[in-house]
Amino acid sequence: MKLKNTLGAVIGSFVAASSMGVMAQGQGAVEVEGFVNEYFTDSSRNFAHDEGSQYGGSIGYFLTKDVELALAYGEYHSLNGDKALGNKDIKGNMTDLKALYHFGEPGPGLRPYVSGGFAHQSISNVDAGGRDHSTFATAGAGAKYYFTEMLYARAGVDALYNIDQGETEWQAGVGVGLNFGGSKPVVAAVVEPEPAPVVEEPAEIVRVELDVKFDFDKSKVKEDSYGDIKNLADFMNQYPQTTTTVEGHTDSVGTDAYNQTLSEKRADAVRDVLVNQYGVGGERVNAVGYGESQPVADNATAEGRAINRRVEASVEAEAK
Structure with a gap:
């Protein structure tokens, strides 16, 4: 017992x-x-x-x-x-x-x-x-x-x-x-690797410039300038978020008031080609004239004056 x-x-x-x-x-x-x-x-x-x-x-x-x-x-x-x-x-x-x-x-x-x-x-x-x-x-x-x-x-x-x-x-x-009192085998923890940091490549900036020359006292766009204007239009259509300002200029011959009006006509003429012939939205293209106030060459020579009779524009975009 x-x-x-x-x-x-x-x-x-x-x-x-x-x-x-x-x-x-x-x-x-x-x-x-x-x-x-x-x-x-x-x-x-x-x-x-x-x-x-x-x-x-x-x-x-x-x-x-x-x-x-x-x-x-x-x-x-x-x-x-x-x-x-x-x-x-x-x-x-x-x-x-x-x-x-x-x-x-x-x-x-x-x-x-x-x-x-x-x-x-x-x-x-x-x-x-x-x-x-x-x-x-x-x-x-x-x-x-x-x-x-x-x-x-x-x-x-x-x-x-x-x-x-x-x-x-x-x-x-x-x-x-x-x-x-015993110990179980230690199961190694599965450590997920940290994702590699995403290194963003700096955005590439692409730029198109336009330089259209005009005859003396004229605001009509010459035929040989249409190709350059089309290049600018194609670029703007590829990057629809872009806008531009078309800037008109003259040489120093004539009065300031006359040259101001002439520069504005030249800017409007180039804008018209961009919008009406090449399909760039009108709200994306501004036109402004500066008369003879911003020369880039010597107005004392015929060659310099020919360079100053111009319309300029530029567009930048981030390439994807």
């Missing part, structure tokens, strides 16, 4: 501990377990019955996320001697050290395992006194089911080869345990 109460308290402690914050499995984790084994002796060491129970506990350490090194201790109950002179109530214990390899990934769910190691057994009263000591090589297999990261149940079978006696015995058992 005392043993049952103790085992119940241990299981209750496991359940209570599992309600704490979730612990990570993996390398560095520690497992503690309480277990019950059914021991099948199957040997010639004078047991009255060929089986008995073993109660104990173990502690294990995960060298990697899959490999655990575990130390266990258990005491036998319900083993009876067969000698007439012996005490039929056999007392004893077993201590074993083994390595377990787990399959699958850490976390809730099923993890089968295989194991192997060595054990030392000490039992009493087999031959009416004294103790029997045996060394075993062990091999086993089983599975653990993790209800959470922390709480698990286990079932397994072990073959026990008695190196001293040359005989094989068996045990099958169940256990309940806790896994805590």
Whole structure:
């Protein structure tokens, strides 16, 4: 009864501990377990019955996320001697050290395992006194089911080869345990590369200039100037956001008032060609006259005066 109460308290402690914050499995984790084994002796060491129970506990350490090194201790109950002179109530214990390899990934769910190691057994009263000591090589297999990261149940079978006696015995058992203190593999965060800064190329400024020459005292656009005017019109139609001011000029021959009027007529004539012949919107073309006030050449020569009889215009735009 005392043993049952103790085992119940241990299981209750496991359940209570599992309600704490979730612990990570993996390398560095520690497992503690309480277990019950059914021991099948199957040997010639004078047991009255060929089986008995073993109660104990173990502690294990995960060298990697899959490999655990575990130390266990258990005491036998319900083993009876067969000698007439012996005490039929056999007392004893077993201590074993083994390595377990787990399959699958850490976390809730099923993890089968295989194991192997060595054990030392000490039992009493087999031959009416004294103790029997045996060394075993062990091999086993089983599975653990993790209800959470922390709480698990286990079932397994072990073959026990008695190196001293040359005989094989068996045990099958169940256990309940806790896994805590480990660390899961760190998953590298995926860092999205920063988008490369968009370097805007400086806008290219394109420019068209117009320089239309006029005969002396005339405001009629000459035929050989139409091509230049068309170039300006085509540019403005390509860039419909542009506007321009057509500027008329004269040489210095004549009065200021006459030359002012003549310069305005020359500017209007060029504007008329842009708007009425080449389709530039009238609201985009302004015309202004400056008379003889802005010469670009020497009015004292015929060549200079020919250069000053002119209409000028320019248009700029950002090329796309």
